Every structure is written in structure tokens, then in C-alpha cells.
Amino acid sequence: MLQKFALAFKTKTIEFFADDEKEEDDEDKASISAAIDLDPGPEEIITGQRVVVLKPDPLPPPRKPDPETLILALFATISSFRAAYLHLQTAHSPLLPDAVRFADRAAVSHLRRLSDLKDSYFQNPNPSPRQVFSFSSHLQAQVQENQHLLRTFDAVVNRLQSDIDRKDAESAALKRSLWDIEAANSKLAKRLDRACAPPDGKVEALLSIGVFDSVLKDTCRVVHRFTRCLVDLMKRSGWSLDLVANSIYPNVDYAKAGHCPYAILSYIYLGMFRGFDSEGFSREGSDGIGLDGIDVNTRRMNSLTQFIEHSAVDPLELISGSSSCDFAKFCERKYRQLIHPGMESTLCRNSDHGESVWGTLWPSSPLYEPFVNMASSIWTLHKLAWAYDPVVEIFQVAGGTEFSMVYMESIVRGAVTMGSDHGKKSRPKVGFTVVPGFRVGKTVIQSRVYLNGLKEVVQFHV
Known part of the structure; x- marks a missing residue:
């Protein structure tokens, strides 16, 4: 025993x-x-x-880990968690299920490791098996931390490389698209050259009523934009729009006060289109159609070429690059006709004109850009009009003329065309022309007019 x-x-x-x-x-x-x-x-x-009986010596009590080793282990574990979490994020785009599961398990294990380090620091009396540290020295902890940092950098490099590959693919696709567009533009340019210079000298294939009407609508939009800018400046400067409208067209019975800007719009339209029926639209004192000594085919080809060339350039760059060209002279002349120095000084007194001279078109003026764009549209329309045979004619309706549905259109939407005069039906009278009309061959593009006494007309039909 x-x-x-x-x-x-x-x-x-x-x-x-x-x-x-x-x-x-x-x-x-x-x-x-x-x-x-x-x-x-x-x-x-x-x-x-x-x-x-001699018993074996009892085991010494567990000692608290060396603080420096514990800190190194903490940093290494944090670096490991960062690397695992970064791998987890990378595995989601594009989605890689296996990589997601592996990175998730690694991240969870590193979180457990951090919990073990915390328990070790506070000397848990019942340590779990996970609390057995694998760091036997400072150098081993530093090596492991650096390894995890390298894994982190590797994940970042992989993500950046993926972004570079994606952007390279997008760049290649854009280059292919650019080549296709350039090839299509080259084909269109060749077709346009053939259309502008047909063998027999005819350009009817390009010139039609629809083309002129489309360019005219674009011109009207630009003129309306400039007029809104001018009206806003008048309002901010304290101008009375009623007085301005009455000074332009006196004795006009407006349907409501909000119709006064139509008079200002008419003033801009008629001023800009003055001299439109002259071949020298950009020159001073050129009135009426001048066809003497001009070959029809030459005139048509020159006008069509100028129309195409001017449509392809930026008017602001053109006028700033060559202040002595015909278009720049046209802008200066029309600006002096519409905006006299006293009017400009009142409207633009708060703007920075620098050393500009009142009555001269200047880039610092708030009206500069909208005016140049408007003048460019009308200049382009004039060149197109003179490419037709016969030349497109322009007309306007005098005030007091009876309304005609053939040549006129009311600029007020929903306005009626018949009124009453002491119980007798009569045609309404034209107050003033807002947008001039055009005659393209045998086709008439109606002028847009403001009807005088529109209020009584509306009351009669209601």
C-alpha cells in the first residue's frame, strides 16, 4: 500500500x-x-x-504579463484586426462569399484576442485556454505587428489596383467612343461640304421653310432672354415699366399691367431687325435690298458659307478676338441704337464698368453676354435669309391696322380675334408689332402683334 x-x-x-x-x-x-x-x-x-512523504513543490502564482510585451501584443492584435476588417470590406466589392467568411472569422478571432489581453491585464483568476499568449518576446510581437501592417497595405494596394483597372477600362471605352464620334463627325463634315458646294451650284436641298423657321424660333428665344435681363435691370433701378411702355407706344390700351413688357420686347425686336432687308446688314446707312451687280449664285453661296461658319464659332470669343470684324461692328452699331448712354448709366450704375465708356459695348456690362448672343442669332438668321432665292423678305404691321389671321398672330395666348364696336362685330386693331413677319418664297411666317383694346374683346366673348 x-x-x-x-x-x-x-x-x-x-x-x-x-x-x-x-x-x-x-x-x-x-x-x-x-x-x-x-x-x-x-x-x-x-x-x-x-x-x-515528500510532495512536489506547488506551482507559483500566475504573474501579470510584462507591460511592454502586453502593449506590443495589443498593437499587433489591433493591426491584425484592421487588416482583417479591411479584407472584409474589400471582399464585398466585388462580392466574394468565401473571402467574406474568412475575413469575418479572422476579425472575430482578433476581437477575442483583444478581450483576452484585457482579462490578462486585470489578472482574471480563471483564465480561459485562449489566454495563453503566443508572444514570447518583444521582437516576436513586433514582427507579427509588421506582418499585419503588410497585410493591410497589401489590401489597400489591391483595392487601388482594382480602381486603376476599372478606370483604365472606362478610359478605353471613352477613347473608343471618342473615335466613333470623330469618325461620325468626319462623315457629317464631308456630307456638309458636299451639300454646301454641290456640283451644279444649287443649294435647295439644304434650304427649306422648316430650316428658316427653326432658326427663327431659336432667335426669338434669345431675344426674349435678353429682354428679361433688361426688364430686371429696369425694375432694380426703380424704372416704371408703365412709363417706359407709354413712351414707346402711347395710347395703347393694355389688357393688364403685366403686358407692359411687350412694348419693350417690340422695341428690341424692331431695333435689332432694322436693316434686315439689306445685304450690308452690318454697315451703317445700308437700307433696302441691294442686289445690283451681285451674281445670285455667288450671293447665295457666300451667305450660306457665312451662315455655316458663324454657327460653328462662339460669338463671345469671336468679338473679343477680332474687334474689327463685321460682326463686332454690327454689335457696336446695334448696341448704340438700342441702349443710349443715359439709359445705360442709369441701369448699370451699380456695376463695375472700370474704364469703359457709356454707350459702348463693354464686357463688364451685365448686358454684354446676353446682347452678344442675341446679336449673333440675328446675324446668323440674316445670313441664312440671304441664301434663299428669292431673298427672304421681312415685314411689320403698323399700329391701328385691322387684325388679319393670314399675316398676324396675337402674342397674347388665348386672345380672340373678334370684338364689338357699339354692338357691331368688327376686327380688333393692332396696337403694335412685337415680332416681325417673314415671307419665304410664297410662304408667309406670321408676325406676332399685340392687339389694342384686348380687354374689351375678352369681355365681349366671355
């Missing part, structure tokens, strides 16, 4: 001490016989002896 007890606790030395030194030899023999007997009977009793 003593031998089994000694083997269980891995002891190698058993000493027996006798009370009487004289019986030492006999007791040694008895202890040897008892040790040999591996299974003594229960009736055997050993008396007069002490048994001393």
Missing part, C-alpha cells in the same frame, strides 16, 4: 524512523518486507512508525 501511495504522487524516497535506535536493523528489515508485500492483508497493522 505504501508503494502504491508513493507511486501515485511520484515520490522516490521513503524513510522510516524508529523510536528505539537499538532496534534499527530489525525495523529496516520489517520496512523492506512491508515494501515488498504489494498487497498486505487488512489485518496487518504497522505500529510504532512515522511516514514522511
Whole structure:
């Protein structure tokens, strides 16, 4: 029994001490016989002896990890978590399910590792198996931290490379699209050259009523835009639109006060189109159609060429690059006719004109850009009109003329064309022409007029 007890606790030395030194030899023999007997009977009793068992030394209490090693382990674990989380984000775009699962497990394991480090710092009395640290030295912790940083950089590089590849693909697609557009533009340019210079000198294929009407509508939109800008300046400067309208067209019975800007719009239209029926539209004192000594085909080809060339340039760049060209002279002349110095000084007194001269078109003026665009549209329309055979004619209706549905159109939408005069039906009278009309061959493009006494007309029909 003593031998089994000694083997269980891995002891190698058993000493027996006798009370009487004289019986030492006999007791040694008895202890040897008892040790040999591996299974003594229960009736055997050993008396007069002490048994001393040497137990192994107890394990020392767990020590708190070295602070420096713990900090290095903390940094390394944080770096590992950052790398795993970055891999998790990268795996979502494009979506890679296996990579997502792997990165998710890695991130969770690093979070657990951080929890273990916290428990180790506070010396958890019951540490879990995960709390066995793998960092045996400062250098090993630094090596692992650097490895995780390299993984982070690798993920960033992979993402950047993916972005570069995507942008390279987009750039290649845009280059192919640009080549296709340039090829299509080249074909269109060749077709346009053939249309502008046909073998027999005819240009009827390009010139039609629809083309002129489309360019005219674009011109009207630009004129309306300039007029709105001018009216806004008048309002901010304290001008009375009623007084301005009455000074332009007195004794006109407006349907409502909001119709006064139609008089200003008419003033702009008729001023800009003055001299439209002259070949020298840009020159001073050129009135009436001048066809003497001009070959029809030459005139048509020159006008059509100028129409195409001017349509392809920016009017602001043209007038700033060449102040002595015909278009620049046209802009200066029309600006002086419409905006006299006293009017401009009142409207633009708060703007920075610098060293500009009143009555001269200047880039610092708030009217500069809208006016140049308006003048460019009318200039283009004039060149197109003189490419027709016969030349497109322009006309306007005098005030007091009876309304005609053939040549006129009311500029007020929904206005009626019949009124009453002392119980008798009569045609309404024209107050003034707003947009002039045009005659293209045998086709008439109606002028747009404001009807005088429109209020009474509306009351009669209601």
C-alpha cells in the first residue's frame, strides 16, 4: 500500500524512523518486507512508525504579463484586426462569399484576442485556454505587428489596383467612343461640304421653310432672354415699366399691367431687325435690298458659307478676338441704337464698368453676354435669309391696322380675334408689332402683334 501511495504522487524516497535506535536493523528489515508485500492483508497493522512523504513543490502564482510585451501584443492584435476588417470590406466589392467568411472569422478571432489581453491585464483568476499568449518576446510581437501592417497595405494596394483597372477600362471605352464620334463627325463634315458646294451650284436641298423657321424660333428665344435681363435691370433701378411702355407706344390700351413688357420686347425686336432687308446688314446707312451687280449664285453661296461658319464659332470669343470684324461692328452699331448712354448709366450704375465708356459695348456690362448672343442669332438668321432665292423678305404691321389671321398672330395666348364696336362685330386693331413677319418664297411666317383694346374683346366673348 505504501508503494502504491508513493507511486501515485511520484515520490522516490521513503524513510522510516524508529523510536528505539537499538532496534534499527530489525525495523529496516520489517520496512523492506512491508515494501515488498504489494498487497498486505487488512489485518496487518504497522505500529510504532512515522511516514514522511515528500510532495512536489506547488506551482507559483500566475504573474501579470510584462507591460511592454502586453502593449506590443495589443498593437499587433489591433493591426491584425484592421487588416482583417479591411479584407472584409474589400471582399464585398466585388462580392466574394468565401473571402467574406474568412475575413469575418479572422476579425472575430482578433476581437477575442483583444478581450483576452484585457482579462490578462486585470489578472482574471480563471483564465480561459485562449489566454495563453503566443508572444514570447518583444521582437516576436513586433514582427507579427509588421506582418499585419503588410497585410493591410497589401489590401489597400489591391483595392487601388482594382480602381486603376476599372478606370483604365472606362478610359478605353471613352477613347473608343471618342473615335466613333470623330469618325461620325468626319462623315457629317464631308456630307456638309458636299451639300454646301454641290456640283451644279444649287443649294435647295439644304434650304427649306422648316430650316428658316427653326432658326427663327431659336432667335426669338434669345431675344426674349435678353429682354428679361433688361426688364430686371429696369425694375432694380426703380424704372416704371408703365412709363417706359407709354413712351414707346402711347395710347395703347393694355389688357393688364403685366403686358407692359411687350412694348419693350417690340422695341428690341424692331431695333435689332432694322436693316434686315439689306445685304450690308452690318454697315451703317445700308437700307433696302441691294442686289445690283451681285451674281445670285455667288450671293447665295457666300451667305450660306457665312451662315455655316458663324454657327460653328462662339460669338463671345469671336468679338473679343477680332474687334474689327463685321460682326463686332454690327454689335457696336446695334448696341448704340438700342441702349443710349443715359439709359445705360442709369441701369448699370451699380456695376463695375472700370474704364469703359457709356454707350459702348463693354464686357463688364451685365448686358454684354446676353446682347452678344442675341446679336449673333440675328446675324446668323440674316445670313441664312440671304441664301434663299428669292431673298427672304421681312415685314411689320403698323399700329391701328385691322387684325388679319393670314399675316398676324396675337402674342397674347388665348386672345380672340373678334370684338364689338357699339354692338357691331368688327376686327380688333393692332396696337403694335412685337415680332416681325417673314415671307419665304410664297410662304408667309406670321408676325406676332399685340392687339389694342384686348380687354374689351375678352369681355365681349366671355
